[in-house]
Structure formats: C-alpha cells, structure tokens
Amino acid sequence: MEFTKGHGTGNDFVILPDPDGVLDLTSELVATICDRRRGLGGDGVLRVVRAAKHADGADLAGEAEWFMDYWNSDGSFAEMCGNGARVFVRYLVEMGLAVPADSALPVATRAGLVRATVEGDAIAVEMQRPRLYAASAAALGGLTLPGTAVDVGNPHLVCPVPAGLDLAGLDLTRAPDVDPTVFPNGVNVEFTTAGAPVAGVDAHALMRVYERGSAETLSCGTGACAVAAVALRDIDRETGTVAVDVPGGRLTVTVTPNSCWLSGPAVLVATGQLTLPALRP
Numbered sequence: 636m637e638f639t640k641g642h643g644t645g646n647d648f649v650i651l652p653d654p655d656g657v658l659d660l661t662s663e664l665v666a667t668i669c670d671r672r673r674g675l676g677g678d679g680v681l682r683v684v685r686a687a688k689h690a691d692g693a694d695l696a697g698e699a700e701w702f703m704d705y706w707n708s709d710g711s712f713a714e715m716c717g718n719g720a721r722v723f724v725r726y727l728v729e730m731g732l733a734v735p736a737d738s739a740l741p742v743a744t745r746a747g748l749v750r751a752t753v754e755g756d757a758i759a760v761e762m763q764r765p766r767l768y769a770a771s772a773a774a775l776g777g778l779t780l781p782g783t784a785v786d787v788g789n790p791h792l793v794c795p796v797p798a799g800l801d802l803a804g805l806d807l808t809r810a811p812d813v814d815p816t817v818f819p820n821g822v823n824v825e826f827t828t829a830g831a832p833v834a835g836v837d838a839h840a841l842m843r844v845y846e847r848g849s850a851e852t853l854s855c856g857t858g859a860c861a862v863a864a865v866a867l868r869d870i871d872r873e874t875g876t877v878a879v880d881v882p883g884g885r886l887t888v889t890v891t892p893n894s895c896w897l898s899g900p901a902v903l904v905a906t907g908q909l910t911l912p913a914l915r916p
C-alpha cells in the first residue's frame with residue numbers, strides 16, 4: 636500500500652491514501668505503522684478518505700470533499716490534530732487532490748469543519764476558538780504544577796513552568812499524572828514558559844508537550860493554540876497573535892473572536908510502499 640511521510644515542525648505523520656475508505660485500519664495496524672523500529676515511525680496516521688465514504692465524515696460531505704481520519708501513534712482516536720491538518724492539506728495540494736481557493740480549503744474532521752490556506756512554505760488552518768474551562772494540575776517528578784484546562788476540539792492542560800524550574804530539564808519520558816475527573820478521556824499536557832518579546836506578535840511562549848496517545852512530541856498544533864490562548868489571557872487579551880516555539884520549530888497562532896488560526900511549515904518527506912503482512916491482500 637502507498638504511503639507518504641510528512642511533518643509539521645517535527646510532528647510527524649504517516650499519510651495513507653484511501654479515498655473510498657476500503658482499508659481495514661485498526662488500532663493494532665496503526666500502532667505497528669507508527670512503531671519507530673518495526674514500522675515507519677510516526678506520531679500519528681492520517682488516512683485520506685472522501686468525507687462521503689467515512690461514517691465520521693459523512694455529515695460534512697456537502698461542505699468538504701475530504702475527511703482527515705486521524706489516529707494517535709498508540710492507535711487511539713483524537714478529535715483534532717492541528718499539525719496533522721496542515722500536513723493533510725499539503726498532501727492534498729501536492730497530490731493534485733485539491734486546489735486551495737481564495738476562500739480557503741475545507742477539510743472535515745472529527746471536531747467538525749476546518750479551513751486551510753496555503754501560504755508558500757506555511758500552511759494555516761482555522762480551527763475552533765480555544766475554550767479555557769477549568770483549573771487543574773499535573774503531577775510530574777514529585778512536583779504538582781497547576782494548570783488551565785483548554786478545549787481545542789481535543790483536551791489540553793497548559794501548565795506554566797515555575798521560576799527556578801528548567802523547561803528543557805523536565806522529565807517527559809512518562810505521562811504526567813492528571814485528574815481523571817477533569818480529563819475522563821485523557822489529556823494533552825503542555826508545559827510552557829514566556830519567551831523574549833518577538834516583533835509583530837502580542838506574546839511569545841515556549842512549550843514542550845506530552846501528548847495523549849503519542850507521548851512527548853516535538854510539536855503539537857492544538858497544544859500551541861491552547862498555550863497561545865492562555866498566554867493572551869495572562870495579558871488580559873481575548874484575541875491576538877502568539878509565537879509559540881516548540882522543540883521542532885515555531886508555530887504562529889492567531890486567536891480571533893470566533894476562531895483560531897494555526898500557521899507553520901508542513902513538509903512531505905517521502906512516498907513509498909508499505910509491505911506489512913497485515914496489508915497484504
């Protein structure tokens with residue numbers, strides 16, 4: 636089966652073209668494909684399927700031709716993947732499956748319809764406005780770090796790193812402990828510090844993330860949106876533009892009154908053939 640490998644600021648995905656939704660994609664197969672030794676390796680899988688051909692996209696088939704069937708590397712589902720949506724659109728355009736109109740390209744997702752624009756090396760995707768909804772905390776290495784729960788279509792917990800602690804030194808080799816009553820379906824946990832002023836934006840943040848279903852990744856698009864929304868709240872702003880530096884590069888988040896734009900690079904690395912036994916006819 637053909638695949639393409641792509642990434643957005645180091646958040647990497649295996650793209651599987653399956654326009655008619657005939658591939659029997661299972662959690663086990665996704666985990667095997669994403670295994671960095673026994674498979675291709677990836678933070679997740681993006682199946683490219685016509686919205687009309689997938690149960691989770693059919694209700695949006697009248698508004699978007701394509702559905703982004705996103706899976707985390709452990710084989711679990713997620714409602715939204717911001718970097719994944721940007722790489723997904725890069726794939727559609729590069730493969731001639733879609734032409735970005737002036738009014739942006741619609742894509743169906745489990746979190747609803749998103750729109751994307753291609754701006755050279757950068758691809759921007761418009762998602763729902765992050766909603767800050769609770770105070771909670773993450774326990775890590777004997778420390779309890781207070782944070783803010785943020786809904787970006789998928790769940791996030793944004794924890795500022797206290798003065799005296801080094802963001803780079805946090806041990807993210809294991810999942811932070813969180814409150815299951817606040818996050819019954821798990822959560823993506825971002826650890827963040829303020830960055831030096833950056834010209835042309837309202838705030839600058841640095842972040843690392845332990846992702847639900849994928850462990851630590853070099854970047855998390857929806858996580859950057861959550862971090863940006865908290866950074867704006869901390870300067871008493873409801874809207875604005877935030878530069879978010881992740882280990883894999885820089886994302887730019889623009890929070891508007893009704894939505895949130897996530898912009899950054901999206902690169903296709905390679906195309907080839909998957910020959911795993913589970914994929915043989």
Ligand SMILES: N[C@H](CCC[C@H](N)C(=O)O)C(=O)O
Nearest residue numbers: 713716717718789847856857
């Ligand atoms: N692990 C996330 C999904 C991927 C999020 C991230 N890769 C992004 O770019 O938004 C979750 O389970 O909600």
